[in-house]
Amino acid sequence: MADNIYNSLIAEFQQAASFDDYKNAYMLYDLRHGSSKGREWKASVFFVLAVGAVWYASVQHFRLNELIMPALVLVISVYMCVYYLFIVPSRSANRAERIYKSSWYISREKQYKFYRDNFTYKNEYEYQKRYYTEIYDCIETKDTFILIGGLENSLTVIDKRQLDPKQREALSSHFRSEMIRQYRNTEGKRK
Amino acid sequence: MSAMEKALFEATFLITKEDIINMNTDRERLSVSGKKKIALYAAGVAAICAGVLLLLNFRDSLYHAICWSLLILIGLYCISYYEVISPALTRAQSSRFYEVFKSSIHSRTIRIYAEKIDIISEERKIRLPHENIHSIAEGKNTVLIYTDESNFCFVPKRVLDEGILEKIRKIKN
Numbered sequence: 001m002a003d004n005i006y007n008s009l010i011a012e013f014q015q016a017a018s019f020d021d022y023k024n025a026y027m028l029y030d031l032r033h034g035s036s037k038g039r040e041w042k043a044s045v046f047f048v049l050a051v052g053a054v055w056y057a058s059v060q061h062f063r064l065n066e067l068i069m070p071a072l073v074l075v076i077s078v079y080m081c082v083y084y085l086f087i088v089p090s091r092s093a094n095r096a097e098r099i100y101k102s103s104w105y106i107s108r109e110k111q112y113k114f115y116r117d118n119f120t121y122k123n124e125y126e127y128q129k130r131y132y133t134e135i136y137d138c139i140e141t142k143d144t145f146i147l148i149g150g151l152e153n154s155l156t157v158i159d160k161r162q163l164d165p166k167q168r169e170a171l172s173s174h175f176r177s178e179m180i181r182q183y184r185n186t187e188g189k190r191k
Numbered sequence: 192m193s194a195m196e197k198a199l200f201e202a203t204f205l206i207t208k209e210d211i212i213n214m215n216t217d218r219e220r221l222s223v224s225g226k227k228k229i230a231l232y233a234a235g236v237a238a239i240c241a242g243v244l245l246l247l248n249f250r251d252s253l254y255h256a257i258c259w260s261l262l263i264l265i266g267l268y269c270i271s272y273y274e275v276i277s278p279a280l281t282r283a284q285s286s287r288f289y290e291v292f293k294s295s296i297h298s299r300t301i302r303i304y305a306e307k308i309d310i311i312s313e314e315r316k317i318r319l320p321h322e323n324i325h326s327i328a329e330g331k332n333t334v335l336i337y338t339d340e341s342n343f344c345f346v347p348k349r350v351l352d353e354g355i356l357e358k359i360r361k362i363k364n
Binding site: 124 | 211258292295296313314316317323325338339340341342343
């Protein structure tokens with residue numbers, strides 16, 4: 001889309017996504033929209049079930065014939081707590097690593113252009129235009145901007161450290177104003 | 192992209208709601224391994240059998256009856272998860288996604304060359320040399336061309352003929 005007064009250019013730069021940035025971004029994406037979503041409250045539910053099973057067994061004075069179901073519930077609940085708190089994040093990190101290392105496209109340098117209504121990135125092999133209306137999550141961390149949305153390739157990671165301070169501030173304030181509902185700043189209070 | 196190179200196949204199509212639903216259900220179905228499905232199915236059958244046996248032989252109290260009935264329900268849930276529950280949830284989510292984003296979904300052109308695949312739309316252009324394609328997965332209604340383990344482009348099978356489908360299958364074989 002050409003620059004014009006109705007869709008002005010906010011920032012333009014060239015960069016490639018590093019492995020660490022991609023991995024952290026993917027884990028955040030997974031936590032908010034993927035298989036890690038809600039893992040803390042799910043682990044809490046199973047923790048409560050485990051405590052309930054122990055309490056029930058104690059109320060029954062640990063009688064053997066009353067212990068089968070509580071024991072089953074306890075074992076499953078403890079396993080599920082461990083699963084959600086430790087196994088799921090570890091799997092997410094491993095998946096991010098496999099995706100980054102298996103992709104020929106993610107680590108390639110791209111030319112980014114952020115306009116008022118949309119952004120584009122392109123290189124020799126790929127061109128993508130995305131409207132902010134397609135973005136359902138915009139997360140600003142200490143080091144990155146993470147844009148999540150779109151039909152097929154939904155994760156865009158921008159390294160803030162490779163931008164100059166003016167570009168960083170321009171993008172940050174633009175995302176805050178354009179994507180009011182979707183914008184999150186993990187560093188502190190949402191402005 | 193060389194204008195002189197002749198494409199073996201070219202098709203332009205509009206992505207419909209049914210295409211989005213089919214893409215997500217196929218992707219869901221293909222992402223689950225056979226072993227996982229069998230394990231869940233076996234667990235479901237075991238839970239139902241155990242529940243029925245316990246219900247017939249040990250229903251001396253309401254509490255026990257409820258426990259064994261719950262076990263049977265869990266078994267039924269496990270058996271029907273991948274065939275009924277998950278596809279239904281995916282269909283509903285895909286429908287909602289299409290309704291929200293349909294104004295930004297445009298028509299798409301796929302061009303298949305001897306050494307690469309080009310996919311072109313207003314919002315996306317990607318050149319996929321065969322050696323850069325991670326894998327190709329074929330579902331019931333969709334072909335998914337993966338650029339890595341997670342990201343992909345999809346083509347509905349309705350726009351492909353059997354000849355070109357055969358060529359696509361051979362790319363990663």
